[in-house]
Amino acid sequence: MRLKVTGLACRRGQKAIFSGISFALSGGEALLLLGPNGAGKSSLLRIMAGLLRPVAGQIALEGADHDGPIAEQAHYLGHQDALKPSLSVVENLRFWTQFLGEGPGRAPLEALETVGLIELADLPAGYLSAGQRRRLSLARLVCAPRPVWLLDEPSAALDVNGQQRLSRVMHAHLGTGGIILAATHAPLGLGQAQVLRLGSADPADSLPGGPAVAHAP
């Protein structure tokens, strides 16, 4: 499987956010998107997810199990959690599993175990804290298998334990030949990941303890 992006450009309103973004990823590889606020990290992920139209450029996913646009092959973990407060934790997860996936994913209860929410399975999602909501969104990715994960600041609001679980889940996904694109301000524990720097090349926002910047657009 190979994800190839060439010459991607994005414009919001009158403002050109970025242009000429190109990269390629094979199965098992991760790409970290770095850059200051407003550099277009989230926009790039939304373009990849088919939720925003690029001004120019192409996205191609070759050799995936299913045909069809990349939006149907990718998971998008955005700032919003897509959870309904009046449904219970497990009802929310079961719905997205049935709606998004058709392959043999992990059972919802097993996924809740993985992200550490199993005791709260029957609690209405409205009572969850921000970090717990994040963990529940993460469980969705585990339940419905899709080859490409687009993660927008996946570690936001997660505690240390949650970040370790996130890192474990991401490593497991890469281990099965998946692809991860993650916009982040914090090191995610993906040591060997490629880095794409958007916006101004300010050395001050390189990751503390993260990988060295090896690749620029």
Add this chain to the structure above:
Amino acid sequence: MMALRALLMRDIRLAVRVGGGALMGVLFFLIVVAVVPFALGPDLRLLSRIGPAILWLAALLATLLGLDRLFAMDHEDGSLDLILMGQAPLELAVAVKGVAHWVTTGLPLVVAAPVFGLFLNLDAQAFAAVALTLLAGTPALTFIGLIGAALSVALERGGLLLPVLVLPLTIPVLIFGVAASQAAVADPEAFGTPFSILAALTLISLVVGPFSAAAALRLGLD
């Protein structure tokens, strides 16, 4: 198919849970129907003559009541993004959301209409006629409303825009719905024509509604 069934069950479940909109429509229906006789005064003949029209008008407004939240809620919490990324075609997903809305809003109105007809001094034949025309016509109201609901997502804060956009499009449904139910009372011979046109309007809206709403949602991507 599993994805669409899951979406249908989720929307119905959300509507009947606390904070959902399922009972709001019937309650609004009851309020309008209960208030009208007080406004009109104690003229029973007048009441039974305009009763079907009042029931239809109340049903139209009750259907529009919760419609602006149909996609807006999913847009706000990010669910709409994931629905767009689903393997199910957006048109079908939109149609399924429309069905769920009708089951939780339109269908209770149909069931409640005969009971509320008592308030308006309708006889048994008129009950049946109004309930039948509502059964045939309320899906059209929901599915025409889908278009407005989808457009109001694209335009932020479009809540008030929805009735302005949708009401003119629902007027034919109202005209033929009321015409059919009044024909059933006054002249049963003339029931067929307006009822057929009402059913045709519903069938058209079942096709046009989901396609237009899906197009509006795609255009509103940002």
